[in-house]
Amino acid sequence: MSLRWEEVVVDCRDQVALSRWWIEVLGWEVVDADEDETELRNPEGGATILFANVPEAKTVKNRIHLDFVPDDQDAEVARLLALGASRVDVGQGDESWVVLADPEGNEFCILSAR
Structure with missing residues (x-):
């Protein structure tokens, strides 16, 4: 049996704006996007970060x-x-x-x- 880490999912209110912010921070690239989600990956490979729209705002510590x-x-x-x-x-x-x-x-x- 094997297990591979695929992605970290970040719930957010505005996945377009937040993913753009993280692109600026990390220098990563968009590998997939639609109206509800944007997925970023390091150009060197590895696991991704998926920003997904949700209706509620963050309220407590991660x-x-x-x-x-x-x-x-x-x-x-x-x-x-x-x-x-x-x-x-x-x-x-x-x-x-x-x-x-x-x-x-x-x-x-x-x-x-x-």
């Missing part, structure tokens, strides 16, 4: 989130804030990572450079 490792954490956080991300306090305290949210409030972390 139970799963994405972590990213930049070359320069401060510069990357500044870039993402300039693109429309916001800082989020999920009770992380004084940690080495920075918690941000995309324009629809989905949390993600920018870890310290490795």
Whole structure:
């Protein structure tokens, strides 16, 4: 038996706007889209992110989130804030990572450079 990770699905109110934001953030490309969903993939391959329209807005902290490792954490956080991300306090305290949210409030972390 084998199991392969295919995609992460992000529920959102406006999949077109949110997927465009993540394209700007990650430099990924659209591999499939229709009026309800947009799927993005890293040009180098791997699992995808599927943005799917849902009628309700996000109301609580994510139970799963994405972590990213930049070359320069401060510069990357500044870039993402300039693109429309916001800082989020999920009770992380004084940690080495920075918690941000995309324009629809989905949390993600920018870890310290490795």
